[in-house]
Amino acid sequence: MKVLVAVKRVIDYNVKIRVKADNTGVETANVKMSMNPFDEIAVEEAIRMKEKGAATEVIAFSAGPAQCQETIRTALAMGADRGVLVQTDAELQPLAVAKLLKAVVDKEQPGLVIVGKQAIDDDSNQTGQMLAALLGWSQGTFANKLNVADGSVEVKREVDGGLENIKIKMPAVITTDLRLNEPRYASLPNIMKAKKKPIETLAPDALGVDVAPRLKTLKVEEPPKRKAGIKVKTVAELVDKLKNEAGVI
Amino acid sequence: MGVLVVAAHDGKAVRANVANAVTAASQMDPDVTVLVAGSNCDDAAKSAASIAGVTKVLQADDAAYANWLAEDIAPLVVKLAPNYSHVVMAADSVGKNIAPRVAALLDVAQVSEAIQVVSPDTFVRPIYAGNAMATVQTADKIKIVTVRPTNFKAAAGGGSAAIEKIGGEGAKGLSSYVGAELSKSERPELTSAKIVVSGGRGLQSGENFKMLETLADKLGAGLGASRAAVDAGYVPNDYQVGQTGKVVAPDLYIAIGISGAIQHLAGMKDSKTIVAINKDEDAPIFQVADYGLVGDLFQLVPELTAAIEKK
Numbered sequence: 001m002k003v004l005v006a007v008k009r010v011i012d013y014n015v016k017i018r019v020k021a022d023n024t025g026v027e028t029a030n031v032k033m034s035m036n037p038f039d040e041i042a043v044e045e046a047i048r049m050k051e052k053g054a055a056t057e058v059i060a061f062s063a064g065p066a067q068c069q070e071t072i073r074t075a076l077a078m079g080a081d082r083g084v085l086v087q088t089d090a091e092l093q094p095l096a097v098a099k100l101l102k103a104v105v106d107k108e109q110p111g112l113v114i115v116g117k118q119a120i121d122d123d124s125n126q127t128g129q130m131l132a133a134l135l136g137w138s139q140g141t142f143a144n145k146l147n148v149a150d151g152s153v154e155v156k157r158e159v160d161g162g163l164e165n166i167k168i169k170m171p172a173v174i175t176t177d178l179r180l181n182e183p184r185y186a187s188l189p190n191i192m193k194a195k196k197k198p199i200e201t202l203a204p205d206a207l208g209v210d211v212a213p214r215l216k217t218l219k220v221e222e223p224p225k226r227k228a229g230i231k232v233k234t235v236a237e238l239v240d241k242l243k244n245e246a247g248v249i
Numbered sequence: 250m251g252v253l254v255v256a257a258h259d260g261k262a263v264r265a266n267v268a269n270a271v272t273a274a275s276q277m278d279p280d281v282t283v284l285v286a287g288s289n290c291d292d293a294a295k296s297a298a299s300i301a302g303v304t305k306v307l308q309a310d311d312a313a314y315a316n317w318l319a320e321d322i323a324p325l326v327v328k329l330a331p332n333y334s335h336v337v338m339a340a341d342s343v344g345k346n347i348a349p350r351v352a353a354l355l356d357v358a359q360v361s362e363a364i365q366v367v368s369p370d371t372f373v374r375p376i377y378a379g380n381a382m383a384t385v386q387t388a389d390k391i392k393i394v395t396v397r398p399t400n401f402k403a404a405a406g407g408g409s410a411a412i413e414k415i416g417g418e419g420a421k422g423l424s425s426y427v428g429a430e431l432s433k434s435e436r437p438e439l440t441s442a443k444i445v446v447s448g449g450r451g452l453q454s455g456e457n458f459k460m461l462e463t464l465a466d467k468l469g470a471g472l473g474a475s476r477a478a479v480d481a482g483y484v485p486n487d488y489q490v491g492q493t494g495k496v497v498a499p500d501l502y503i504a505i506g507i508s509g510a511i512q513h514l515a516g517m518k519d520s521k522t523i524v525a526i527n528k529d530e531d532a533p534i535f536q537v538a539d540y541g542l543v544g545d546l547f548q549l550v551p552e553l554t555a556a557i558e559k560k
Binding site for chain 2: 011013016017019026038093094095098117118120121122123124125126127128129130131132133134137138139141142144154157158159160161162163164165166167168169177178179214215216217218219220221222223226228229230231232234235236238239241242246248249
Protein backbone atom coordinates (compact mmCIF):
# COMPACT_ATOMS: atom_id res chain seq x y z
CA MET A 1 0.00 0.00 0.00
CA LYS A 2 1.20 3.48 -0.89
CA VAL A 3 0.70 6.27 1.62
CA LEU A 4 0.53 9.86 0.44
CA VAL A 5 1.31 12.67 2.87
CA ALA A 6 0.78 16.37 2.21
CA VAL A 7 3.29 18.87 3.58
CA LYS A 8 2.82 22.63 3.65
CA ARG A 9 5.54 25.25 3.80
CA VAL A 10 4.59 27.78 6.46
CA ILE A 11 6.20 30.48 8.57
CA ASP A 12 8.07 28.68 11.36
CA TYR A 13 5.94 28.33 14.47
CA ASN A 14 8.51 30.18 16.59
CA VAL A 15 8.45 33.30 14.44
CA LYS A 16 6.47 36.27 15.70
CA ILE A 17 4.61 37.27 12.57
CA ARG A 18 4.20 40.85 11.36
CA VAL A 19 1.24 42.24 9.48
CA LYS A 20 2.27 44.15 6.34
CA ALA A 21 2.00 47.91 6.60
CA ASP A 22 -0.42 48.06 3.64
CA ASN A 23 -2.71 45.48 5.33
CA THR A 24 -2.56 43.09 2.37
CA GLY A 25 -1.20 40.18 4.34
CA VAL A 26 1.57 38.96 6.59
CA GLU A 27 5.25 39.67 5.98
CA THR A 28 6.92 36.53 4.57
CA ALA A 29 10.10 38.04 3.10
CA ASN A 30 13.25 37.02 5.00
CA VAL A 31 11.22 34.99 7.48
CA LYS A 32 12.17 31.48 8.51
CA MET A 33 9.93 28.90 6.83
CA SER A 34 9.37 25.32 8.00
CA MET A 35 7.11 22.36 7.49
CA ASN A 36 3.69 22.81 9.13
CA PRO A 37 4.05 20.97 12.49
CA PHE A 38 0.88 18.90 11.98
CA ASP A 39 2.28 17.72 8.63
CA GLU A 40 5.47 16.55 10.36
CA ILE A 41 3.23 14.31 12.44
CA ALA A 42 1.61 13.05 9.21
CA VAL A 43 5.02 12.23 7.70
CA GLU A 44 6.13 10.48 10.88
CA GLU A 45 2.98 8.33 10.97
CA ALA A 46 3.43 7.27 7.34
CA ILE A 47 7.08 6.38 7.89
CA ARG A 48 6.18 4.30 10.94
CA MET A 49 3.64 2.42 8.81
CA LYS A 50 6.36 1.67 6.32
CA GLU A 51 8.74 0.56 9.06
CA LYS A 52 6.07 -1.79 10.41
CA GLY A 53 5.45 -3.20 6.94
CA ALA A 54 1.95 -1.75 6.64
CA ALA A 55 3.01 0.63 3.85
CA THR A 56 5.26 -0.04 0.88
CA GLU A 57 5.99 3.51 -0.24
CA VAL A 58 5.59 6.99 1.26
CA ILE A 59 5.02 9.86 -1.18
CA ALA A 60 5.35 13.46 0.04
CA PHE A 61 3.13 15.98 -1.76
CA SER A 62 3.35 19.75 -1.60
CA ALA A 63 1.85 22.60 -3.58
CA GLY A 64 3.13 26.14 -3.93
CA PRO A 65 6.24 27.99 -5.07
CA ALA A 66 9.54 26.32 -6.03
CA GLN A 67 10.80 26.64 -2.43
CA CYS A 68 8.31 23.96 -1.38
CA GLN A 69 10.97 21.59 -2.72
CA GLU A 70 12.77 22.21 0.58
CA THR A 71 9.71 21.15 2.56
CA ILE A 72 9.45 17.98 0.51
CA ARG A 73 13.19 17.38 1.07
CA THR A 74 12.57 17.57 4.79
CA ALA A 75 9.93 14.84 4.46
CA LEU A 76 12.34 12.79 2.33
CA ALA A 77 15.06 13.22 4.95
CA MET A 78 12.65 11.95 7.60
CA GLY A 79 12.10 8.83 5.50
CA ALA A 80 9.58 9.45 2.71
CA ASP A 81 10.56 7.76 -0.58
CA ARG A 82 9.79 10.37 -3.20
CA GLY A 83 8.10 13.71 -3.70
CA VAL A 84 5.48 15.34 -5.88
CA LEU A 85 5.40 19.14 -6.11
CA VAL A 86 2.59 20.97 -7.81
CA GLN A 87 4.44 24.17 -8.52
CA THR A 88 2.62 27.48 -8.74
CA ASP A 89 3.10 31.01 -7.48
CA ALA A 90 -0.66 31.51 -7.29
CA GLU A 91 -2.39 31.85 -3.93
CA LEU A 92 -3.69 28.41 -2.97
CA GLN A 93 -6.76 28.00 -0.79
CA PRO A 94 -7.84 24.72 0.83
CA LEU A 95 -10.39 23.72 -1.83
CA ALA A 96 -7.79 24.21 -4.58
CA VAL A 97 -5.20 22.19 -2.65
CA ALA A 98 -7.75 19.41 -2.11
CA LYS A 99 -8.42 19.35 -5.87
CA LEU A 100 -4.68 19.18 -6.65
CA LEU A 101 -4.30 16.39 -4.11
CA LYS A 102 -7.23 14.53 -5.65
CA ALA A 103 -5.60 14.69 -9.07
CA VAL A 104 -2.37 13.24 -7.67
CA VAL A 105 -4.30 10.59 -5.68
CA ASP A 106 -6.11 9.54 -8.87
CA LYS A 107 -2.71 9.00 -10.47
CA GLU A 108 -0.89 7.36 -7.56
CA GLN A 109 -3.76 5.34 -6.05
CA PRO A 110 -2.58 5.36 -2.42
CA GLY A 111 -4.49 3.39 0.21
CA LEU A 112 -4.21 6.21 2.71
CA VAL A 113 -3.67 9.95 2.58
CA ILE A 114 -2.41 11.52 5.80
CA VAL A 115 -2.43 15.30 6.24
CA GLY A 116 -2.11 17.70 9.17
CA LYS A 117 -5.44 18.70 10.69
CA GLN A 118 -4.66 22.34 10.14
CA ALA A 119 -1.89 24.59 8.92
CA ILE A 120 -0.61 27.07 11.45
CA ASP A 121 -0.70 29.95 8.99
CA ASP A 122 -4.32 30.17 7.79
CA ASP A 123 -5.68 27.89 10.56
CA SER A 124 -8.41 26.68 8.17
CA ASN A 125 -8.67 22.99 9.14
CA GLN A 126 -10.31 22.07 5.82
CA THR A 127 -8.06 20.36 3.28
CA GLY A 128 -8.23 16.77 4.55
CA GLN A 129 -12.01 16.76 4.90
CA MET A 130 -12.39 18.38 1.48
CA LEU A 131 -10.11 15.80 -0.13
CA ALA A 132 -12.10 12.95 1.43
CA ALA A 133 -15.30 14.53 0.07
CA LEU A 134 -13.92 14.94 -3.45
CA LEU A 135 -12.68 11.34 -3.50
CA GLY A 136 -15.83 9.95 -1.88
CA TRP A 137 -13.59 8.39 0.77
CA SER A 138 -14.03 8.07 4.50
CA GLN A 139 -12.27 10.51 6.82
CA GLY A 140 -10.58 10.05 10.18
CA THR A 141 -10.00 13.57 11.43
CA PHE A 142 -8.02 14.80 14.48
CA ALA A 143 -6.37 11.39 14.85
CA ASN A 144 -4.81 10.55 18.21
CA LYS A 145 -4.08 6.91 17.34
CA LEU A 146 -4.35 4.78 14.20
CA ASN A 147 -4.56 1.06 13.69
CA VAL A 148 -4.62 -0.25 10.13
CA ALA A 149 -6.15 -3.73 9.78
CA ASP A 150 -8.00 -5.68 7.11
CA GLY A 151 -8.94 -2.89 4.74
CA SER A 152 -10.03 -0.51 7.44
CA VAL A 153 -8.52 1.90 9.92
CA GLU A 154 -9.46 2.20 13.57
CA VAL A 155 -9.09 5.85 14.42
CA LYS A 156 -9.05 7.30 17.90
CA ARG A 157 -10.08 10.94 17.49
CA GLU A 158 -9.57 13.97 19.73
CA VAL A 159 -13.03 15.51 20.18
CA ASP A 160 -14.56 18.17 22.44
CA GLY A 161 -15.49 15.80 25.24
CA GLY A 162 -12.40 13.57 25.12
CA LEU A 163 -11.68 10.76 22.69
CA GLU A 164 -13.87 8.96 20.16
CA ASN A 165 -13.23 5.68 18.36
CA ILE A 166 -14.40 5.09 14.81
CA LYS A 167 -13.67 2.48 12.20
CA ILE A 168 -13.39 3.69 8.63
CA LYS A 169 -13.12 1.85 5.33
CA MET A 170 -10.00 2.22 3.25
CA PRO A 171 -8.98 4.00 1.14
CA ALA A 172 -9.27 6.86 3.59
CA VAL A 173 -8.04 10.32 4.47
CA ILE A 174 -6.54 10.86 7.93
CA THR A 175 -5.88 14.23 9.56
CA THR A 176 -3.41 14.30 12.42
CA ASP A 177 -3.78 15.77 15.88
CA LEU A 178 -0.94 16.63 18.23
CA ARG A 179 -0.79 13.42 20.24
CA LEU A 180 -0.61 10.99 17.30
CA ASN A 181 3.17 10.71 17.56
CA GLU A 182 6.34 12.67 18.12
CA PRO A 183 8.03 13.34 14.79
CA ARG A 184 11.68 12.34 14.47
CA TYR A 185 14.53 14.64 13.53
CA ALA A 186 16.24 13.80 10.27
CA SER A 187 19.78 12.50 10.74
CA LEU A 188 22.62 14.00 8.74
CA PRO A 189 23.16 10.85 6.63
CA ASN A 190 19.44 10.80 5.85
CA ILE A 191 19.52 14.47 4.89
CA MET A 192 22.32 13.66 2.45
CA LYS A 193 20.42 10.65 1.11
CA ALA A 194 17.28 12.73 0.66
CA LYS A 195 19.09 14.92 -1.87
CA LYS A 196 19.15 11.97 -4.27
CA LYS A 197 15.51 11.01 -3.86
CA PRO A 198 13.30 12.01 -6.81
CA ILE A 199 10.83 14.90 -6.77
CA GLU A 200 8.39 15.12 -9.65
CA THR A 201 7.23 18.64 -10.52
CA LEU A 202 3.80 19.20 -12.02
CA ALA A 203 1.75 22.25 -13.00
CA PRO A 204 -1.87 22.78 -11.90
CA ASP A 205 -2.90 23.12 -15.56
CA ALA A 206 -1.42 19.74 -16.42
CA LEU A 207 -3.62 18.24 -13.69
CA GLY A 208 -6.65 20.06 -15.07
CA VAL A 209 -7.28 21.92 -11.84
CA ASP A 210 -8.50 25.51 -11.61
CA VAL A 211 -6.81 26.90 -8.51
CA ALA A 212 -8.33 30.40 -8.63
CA PRO A 213 -9.04 31.57 -5.05
CA ARG A 214 -12.67 31.57 -4.01
CA LEU A 215 -12.23 33.79 -0.98
CA LYS A 216 -11.03 37.33 -1.48
CA THR A 217 -8.93 38.73 1.34
CA LEU A 218 -10.00 42.35 1.69
CA LYS A 219 -7.53 43.21 4.44
CA VAL A 220 -5.32 41.76 7.13
CA GLU A 221 -4.93 43.66 10.37
CA GLU A 222 -3.24 43.45 13.74
CA PRO A 223 -5.55 42.12 16.42
CA PRO A 224 -6.55 44.53 19.16
CA LYS A 225 -3.70 44.57 21.66
CA ARG A 226 -4.34 43.53 25.20
CA LYS A 227 -2.66 45.83 27.68
CA ALA A 228 -0.49 44.26 30.33
CA GLY A 229 -2.03 44.88 33.74
CA ILE A 230 -0.40 45.11 37.10
CA LYS A 231 1.56 42.81 39.34
CA VAL A 232 0.03 42.20 42.73
CA LYS A 233 2.20 41.35 45.70
CA THR A 234 0.01 38.99 47.68
CA VAL A 235 -2.91 36.60 47.36
CA ALA A 236 -4.96 38.92 49.58
CA GLU A 237 -4.36 41.82 47.18
CA LEU A 238 -5.31 39.60 44.23
CA VAL A 239 -8.57 38.49 45.83
CA ASP A 240 -9.39 42.10 46.71
CA LYS A 241 -8.79 43.23 43.09
CA LEU A 242 -10.87 40.39 41.68
CA LYS A 243 -13.73 41.20 44.01
CA ASN A 244 -13.75 44.95 44.12
CA GLU A 245 -12.02 46.11 40.93
CA ALA A 246 -12.81 43.44 38.32
CA GLY A 247 -15.95 42.19 40.05
CA VAL A 248 -15.50 38.66 38.75
CA ILE A 249 -15.65 36.65 41.98
CA MET B 250 -33.09 32.34 1.18
CA GLY B 251 -32.21 32.09 4.86
CA VAL B 252 -29.48 30.39 6.84
CA LEU B 253 -29.25 26.72 7.74
CA VAL B 254 -27.58 26.14 11.10
CA VAL B 255 -26.45 22.55 11.53
CA ALA B 256 -26.74 21.74 15.24
CA ALA B 257 -24.72 19.19 17.17
CA HIS B 258 -26.52 17.63 20.12
CA ASP B 259 -26.40 14.79 22.61
CA GLY B 260 -29.84 13.40 21.83
CA LYS B 261 -31.51 15.36 24.62
CA ALA B 262 -30.55 18.92 23.78
CA VAL B 263 -28.55 20.81 21.21
CA ARG B 264 -25.11 21.93 22.36
CA ALA B 265 -25.02 25.25 24.19
CA ASN B 266 -22.94 26.76 21.39
CA VAL B 267 -25.83 26.35 18.92
CA ALA B 268 -27.41 29.44 20.54
CA ASN B 269 -24.21 31.36 19.72
CA ALA B 270 -24.23 30.03 16.16
CA VAL B 271 -27.87 31.16 15.79
CA THR B 272 -26.84 34.71 16.76
CA ALA B 273 -24.07 34.67 14.15
CA ALA B 274 -26.44 33.20 11.56
CA SER B 275 -29.11 35.85 12.20
CA GLN B 276 -26.52 38.51 11.37
CA MET B 277 -26.19 36.92 7.91
CA ASP B 278 -29.95 36.60 7.37
CA PRO B 279 -32.75 36.86 9.95
CA ASP B 280 -34.46 33.74 8.55
CA VAL B 281 -32.70 30.99 10.54
CA THR B 282 -33.51 27.29 10.15
CA VAL B 283 -31.82 24.76 12.44
CA LEU B 284 -31.14 21.21 11.27
CA VAL B 285 -31.20 18.59 14.00
CA ALA B 286 -30.10 15.24 12.63
CA GLY B 287 -29.96 12.22 14.88
CA SER B 288 -31.57 9.05 16.01
CA ASN B 289 -34.65 9.59 18.20
CA CYS B 290 -33.81 13.25 18.51
CA ASP B 291 -37.25 14.66 19.42
CA ASP B 292 -35.93 16.33 22.57
CA ALA B 293 -32.95 17.84 20.79
CA ALA B 294 -35.25 19.23 18.10
CA LYS B 295 -37.48 20.76 20.79
CA SER B 296 -34.48 22.38 22.44
CA ALA B 297 -33.49 23.91 19.09
CA ALA B 298 -37.05 25.19 18.58
CA SER B 299 -36.86 27.02 21.90
CA ILE B 300 -33.90 29.19 20.84
CA ALA B 301 -35.13 32.74 20.20
CA GLY B 302 -34.67 33.82 16.59
CA VAL B 303 -35.05 30.36 15.10
CA THR B 304 -37.72 30.37 12.38
CA LYS B 305 -37.93 26.66 11.78
CA VAL B 306 -36.38 23.38 12.90
CA LEU B 307 -35.78 20.50 10.51
CA GLN B 308 -35.62 17.19 12.33
CA ALA B 309 -33.99 14.35 10.40
CA ASP B 310 -34.38 11.11 12.32
CA ASP B 311 -32.31 8.25 10.98
CA ALA B 312 -30.30 5.55 12.74
CA ALA B 313 -27.41 6.55 10.47
CA TYR B 314 -27.15 9.92 12.24
CA ALA B 315 -26.84 8.55 15.78
CA ASN B 316 -23.13 9.27 16.08
CA TRP B 317 -22.57 12.16 13.75
CA LEU B 318 -20.30 10.47 11.25
CA ALA B 319 -19.23 13.04 8.64
CA GLU B 320 -19.67 10.59 5.76
CA ASP B 321 -23.38 10.21 6.61
CA ILE B 322 -24.32 13.70 7.84
CA ALA B 323 -22.63 15.62 5.01
CA PRO B 324 -24.87 14.23 2.20
CA LEU B 325 -27.97 15.31 4.15
CA VAL B 326 -26.65 18.85 4.55
CA VAL B 327 -25.60 18.93 0.89
CA LYS B 328 -29.13 17.96 -0.16
CA LEU B 329 -30.69 20.75 1.92
CA ALA B 330 -28.06 23.44 1.25
CA PRO B 331 -29.35 24.71 -2.13
CA ASN B 332 -32.45 26.07 -0.31
CA TYR B 333 -30.26 28.42 1.72
CA SER B 334 -27.77 31.24 1.21
CA HIS B 335 -25.58 30.08 4.12
CA VAL B 336 -24.80 26.94 6.04
CA VAL B 337 -23.45 27.69 9.52
CA MET B 338 -21.89 25.44 12.14
CA ALA B 339 -20.15 26.17 15.41
CA ALA B 340 -16.38 25.75 15.05
CA ASP B 341 -16.17 22.83 17.48
CA SER B 342 -14.92 19.31 16.80
CA VAL B 343 -18.22 18.43 15.07
CA GLY B 344 -18.39 21.52 12.87
CA LYS B 345 -14.72 21.30 11.95
CA ASN B 346 -15.18 17.68 10.92
CA ILE B 347 -18.33 18.07 8.84
CA ALA B 348 -18.44 21.59 7.34
CA PRO B 349 -15.43 21.23 4.98
CA ARG B 350 -16.83 17.94 3.67
CA VAL B 351 -20.09 19.73 2.87
CA ALA B 352 -18.26 22.64 1.24
CA ALA B 353 -16.18 20.43 -1.05
CA LEU B 354 -19.22 18.39 -2.09
CA LEU B 355 -20.92 21.66 -3.06
CA ASP B 356 -17.71 22.92 -4.70
CA VAL B 357 -17.65 26.06 -2.58
CA ALA B 358 -15.10 27.59 -0.21
CA GLN B 359 -15.49 27.56 3.54
CA VAL B 360 -14.89 30.45 5.90
CA SER B 361 -13.41 28.86 9.03
CA GLU B 362 -13.96 30.19 12.52
CA ALA B 363 -15.50 33.56 11.74
CA ILE B 364 -15.41 35.92 14.72
CA GLN B 365 -17.40 38.73 13.13
CA VAL B 366 -20.06 39.04 10.44
CA VAL B 367 -19.26 42.23 8.53
CA SER B 368 -21.95 41.66 5.92
CA PRO B 369 -23.69 38.56 4.57
CA ASP B 370 -20.70 37.76 2.36
CA THR B 371 -17.84 39.24 4.41
CA PHE B 372 -16.36 37.88 7.61
CA VAL B 373 -13.44 38.49 9.95
CA ARG B 374 -11.43 35.45 10.95
CA PRO B 375 -8.24 35.01 12.91
CA ILE B 376 -5.15 33.62 11.18
CA TYR B 377 -1.69 32.78 12.55
CA ALA B 378 -3.07 31.79 15.96
CA GLY B 379 -4.96 35.05 16.22
CA ASN B 380 -1.88 37.19 15.61
CA ALA B 381 -3.58 38.65 12.54
CA MET B 382 -7.20 39.22 11.60
CA ALA B 383 -8.24 38.63 8.00
CA THR B 384 -11.37 40.12 6.47
CA VAL B 385 -12.49 37.75 3.75
CA GLN B 386 -15.27 37.94 1.19
CA THR B 387 -16.87 34.99 -0.54
CA ALA B 388 -18.62 35.10 -3.89
CA ASP B 389 -19.90 31.53 -3.67
CA LYS B 390 -23.65 31.09 -4.03
CA ILE B 391 -23.89 28.98 -0.90
CA LYS B 392 -21.65 30.26 1.86
CA ILE B 393 -20.30 27.69 4.29
CA VAL B 394 -19.21 29.34 7.53
CA THR B 395 -18.03 27.95 10.85
CA VAL B 396 -18.28 30.49 13.65
CA ARG B 397 -16.31 30.80 16.86
CA PRO B 398 -19.02 30.57 19.56
CA THR B 399 -17.24 32.75 22.12
CA ASN B 400 -17.41 35.74 19.77
CA PHE B 401 -21.19 35.72 19.48
CA LYS B 402 -23.67 36.15 22.33
CA ALA B 403 -25.88 33.17 22.94
CA ALA B 404 -29.41 33.73 21.63
CA ALA B 405 -32.00 33.72 24.41
CA GLY B 406 -34.49 30.95 25.07
CA GLY B 407 -38.27 31.20 24.92
CA GLY B 408 -38.67 30.63 21.21
CA SER B 409 -41.28 28.32 19.75
CA ALA B 410 -40.28 27.52 16.19
CA ALA B 411 -42.18 24.92 14.21
CA ILE B 412 -40.54 21.51 13.89
CA GLU B 413 -40.72 19.84 10.50
CA LYS B 414 -39.74 16.19 10.25
CA ILE B 415 -37.77 15.25 7.18
CA GLY B 416 -36.41 11.92 6.08
CA GLY B 417 -32.84 10.76 6.40
CA GLU B 418 -30.47 9.68 3.69
CA GLY B 419 -29.36 6.45 5.35
CA ALA B 420 -25.84 5.25 5.99
CA LYS B 421 -23.14 5.32 3.32
CA GLY B 422 -21.33 2.41 4.92
CA LEU B 423 -17.94 4.15 4.79
CA SER B 424 -17.49 4.50 8.52
CA SER B 425 -18.83 3.21 11.79
CA TYR B 426 -18.83 4.42 15.36
CA VAL B 427 -17.09 2.20 17.90
CA GLY B 428 -17.29 4.15 21.14
CA ALA B 429 -16.05 7.11 23.11
CA GLU B 430 -13.80 7.72 26.06
CA LEU B 431 -15.25 10.94 27.36
CA SER B 432 -13.85 12.82 30.31
CA LYS B 433 -16.39 12.75 33.11
CA SER B 434 -16.67 15.92 35.06
CA GLU B 435 -19.19 17.69 37.22
CA ARG B 436 -17.48 20.98 36.44
CA PRO B 437 -18.82 23.50 33.94
CA GLU B 438 -17.91 22.85 30.34
CA LEU B 439 -14.71 24.65 29.45
CA THR B 440 -15.96 26.74 26.54
CA SER B 441 -19.05 28.03 28.34
CA ALA B 442 -17.73 28.36 31.90
CA LYS B 443 -17.79 31.84 33.48
CA ILE B 444 -14.50 31.13 35.21
CA VAL B 445 -11.68 28.91 33.92
CA VAL B 446 -8.72 27.70 35.95
CA SER B 447 -5.92 26.47 33.71
CA GLY B 448 -2.64 24.74 34.49
CA GLY B 449 0.60 24.29 32.60
CA ARG B 450 3.91 22.53 32.79
CA GLY B 451 4.62 24.35 36.04
CA LEU B 452 2.25 21.93 37.79
CA GLN B 453 4.90 19.22 37.22
CA SER B 454 2.50 16.26 37.44
CA GLY B 455 -1.08 15.11 36.95
CA GLU B 456 -1.28 14.54 40.69
CA ASN B 457 -0.61 18.23 41.30
CA PHE B 458 -3.59 19.16 39.10
CA LYS B 459 -5.78 18.10 42.03
CA MET B 460 -4.75 21.38 43.62
CA LEU B 461 -6.34 23.22 40.69
CA GLU B 462 -9.44 21.04 40.91
CA THR B 463 -9.97 22.20 44.48
CA LEU B 464 -9.60 25.82 43.44
CA ALA B 465 -11.88 25.32 40.41
CA ASP B 466 -14.57 23.68 42.53
CA LYS B 467 -14.53 26.54 44.99
CA LEU B 468 -14.95 29.04 42.17
CA GLY B 469 -17.45 26.94 40.22
CA ALA B 470 -14.93 27.05 37.40
CA GLY B 471 -14.08 24.89 34.41
CA LEU B 472 -10.65 23.31 34.25
CA GLY B 473 -8.24 23.81 31.35
CA ALA B 474 -4.61 23.25 30.50
CA SER B 475 -1.83 24.29 28.20
CA ARG B 476 -0.63 22.01 25.42
CA ALA B 477 2.51 21.27 27.43
CA ALA B 478 0.45 19.86 30.30
CA VAL B 479 -1.63 17.71 27.93
CA ASP B 480 1.41 16.43 26.02
CA ALA B 481 3.07 15.55 29.33
CA GLY B 482 0.03 13.45 30.16
CA TYR B 483 -1.04 15.46 33.23
CA VAL B 484 -4.61 15.84 31.91
CA PRO B 485 -6.71 14.56 28.95
CA ASN B 486 -6.64 16.20 25.50
CA ASP B 487 -10.04 17.86 25.88
CA TYR B 488 -8.57 20.18 28.53
CA GLN B 489 -6.33 21.90 26.00
CA VAL B 490 -6.84 25.63 25.50
CA GLY B 491 -5.14 27.23 22.52
CA GLN B 492 -4.76 27.62 18.77
CA THR B 493 -5.45 23.97 18.07
CA GLY B 494 -7.44 23.17 21.19
CA LYS B 495 -10.40 25.01 22.63
CA VAL B 496 -10.98 28.73 22.52
CA VAL B 497 -12.40 30.17 25.73
CA ALA B 498 -13.48 33.65 26.71
CA PRO B 499 -14.69 33.49 30.32
CA ASP B 500 -15.15 36.44 32.67
CA LEU B 501 -12.13 35.24 34.61
CA TYR B 502 -9.22 33.12 33.37
CA ILE B 503 -6.63 32.03 35.91
CA ALA B 504 -3.42 30.76 34.28
CA ILE B 505 -1.30 28.82 36.71
CA GLY B 506 2.21 27.68 35.85
CA ILE B 507 1.61 28.56 32.20
CA SER B 508 4.37 30.50 30.45
CA GLY B 509 2.07 31.87 27.73
CA ALA B 510 3.23 30.65 24.32
CA ILE B 511 1.41 32.47 21.50
CA GLN B 512 -0.40 29.23 20.69
CA HIS B 513 -1.89 29.23 24.20
CA LEU B 514 -2.69 32.94 24.19
CA ALA B 515 -4.66 32.35 20.98
CA GLY B 516 -7.15 30.32 22.99
CA MET B 517 -7.73 32.63 25.95
CA LYS B 518 -6.78 36.21 25.27
CA ASP B 519 -10.40 37.29 24.76
CA SER B 520 -11.13 36.49 28.40
CA LYS B 521 -12.49 39.50 30.28
CA THR B 522 -10.08 39.34 33.20
CA ILE B 523 -6.86 37.32 33.14
CA VAL B 524 -4.87 36.33 36.20
CA ALA B 525 -1.43 34.75 35.91
CA ILE B 526 0.47 32.96 38.62
CA ASN B 527 4.01 32.06 37.60
CA LYS B 528 7.41 31.97 39.25
CA ASP B 529 9.11 33.51 36.20
CA GLU B 530 8.39 37.23 36.25
CA ASP B 531 9.40 37.53 32.59
CA ALA B 532 6.94 34.87 31.42
CA PRO B 533 4.97 36.16 28.38
CA ILE B 534 1.68 35.35 30.11
CA PHE B 535 2.18 38.49 32.23
CA GLN B 536 1.99 40.61 29.06
CA VAL B 537 -1.70 39.77 28.70
CA ALA B 538 -2.59 39.34 32.38
CA ASP B 539 -4.62 41.99 34.18
CA TYR B 540 -3.30 40.75 37.50
CA GLY B 541 0.02 38.97 37.79
CA LEU B 542 1.31 37.19 40.85
CA VAL B 543 4.95 36.16 40.79
CA GLY B 544 5.87 33.27 43.03
CA ASP B 545 5.74 29.59 43.81
CA LEU B 546 2.39 28.21 42.71
CA PHE B 547 2.61 25.36 45.20
CA GLN B 548 2.40 27.93 47.95
CA LEU B 549 0.16 30.51 46.25
CA VAL B 550 -2.59 28.25 44.92
CA PRO B 551 -3.53 26.73 48.30
CA GLU B 552 -3.40 30.25 49.74
CA LEU B 553 -5.73 31.51 47.01
CA THR B 554 -8.07 28.55 47.47
CA ALA B 555 -8.28 29.30 51.20
CA ALA B 556 -8.91 33.00 50.58
CA ILE B 557 -11.90 32.43 48.31
CA GLU B 558 -15.25 31.95 49.96
CA LYS B 559 -17.09 28.95 48.71
CA LYS B 560 -19.90 29.83 46.31
